[in-house]
Amino acid sequence: MNPDNKTVAEIHIRRALVEDAPDIHNLIDASIRGLGGRYYDSQQVESSLKHLFGVDSTMIADGTYVVATVKGKVVGSGGWSNRRTPFGGDQATSVRNAALRDPAKDPAIIRAMYVHPAWARMKIGQMIITTCEYAARNAGFTEMELVATLSGVDFYRKQGYSWQEKVDIELPDGTVIPCYRMTK
Numbered sequence: 029m030n031p032d033n034k035t036v037a038e039i040h041i042r043r044a045l046v047e048d049a050p051d052i053h054n055l056i057d058a059s060i061r062g063l064g065g066r067y068y069d070s071q072q073v074e075s076s077l078k079h080l081f082g083v084d085s086t087m088i089a090d091g092t093y094v095v096a097t098v099k100g101k102v103v104g105s106g107g108w109s110n111r112r113t114p115f116g117g118d119q120a121t122s123v124r125n126a127a128l129r130d131p132a133k134d135p136a137i138i139r140a141m142y143v144h145p146a147w148a149r150m151k152i153g154q155m156i157i158t159t160c161e162y163a164a165r166n167a168g169f170t171e172m173e174l175v176a177t178l179s180g181v182d183f184y185r186k187q188g189y190s191w192q193e194k195v196d197i198e199l200p201d202g203t204v205i206p207c208y209r210m211t212k
Contacts, residue, residue, distance in 0.1 A: 082117025
């Protein structure tokens with residue numbers, strides 16, 4: 029047991045519900061500020077929270093988004109998608125694309141992975157991504173793809189993802205968020 033008395037046994041993964049959206053929003057804010065803030069400056073953090081990172085209600089409606097809870101509190105989230113949207117929450121309108129991917133020729137997209145900083149390094153991300161990859165494979169997908177923030181690159185490498193290319197996401201206010209496209 030770790031010094032904070034946090035154990036993996038306390039963590040439960042379940043499908044995200046519409047009612048979870050406020051808790052997911054708060055989780056995203058804490059994760060981007062606490063973990064992403066180690067890799068991005070304050071302008072990038074604030075701009076990304078306004079224009080890019082947020083709740084994706086389509087993934088919740090599709091049933092492809094999950095949350096990790098401890099005693100009912102949301103401490104992690106993530107999902108997979110068979111839609112063309114590569115990343116971003118509902119507010120990232122420039123990249124939203126509801127068209128479906130074809131599992132015979134397209135990869136599933138791993139998306140919206142967040143862990144609360146107080147629960148980082150407790151295998152929550154690993155539990156979520158394993159759940160998502162399993163569900164995507166059950167839907168017929170054999171390949172996975174994602175766009176990783178700088179704070180997630182090492183985690184995804186440990187999960188078997190390979191770096192493909194650098195992706196600079198330019199936000200409406202001109203702020204650039206460096207990321208990497210990765211595949212498995």
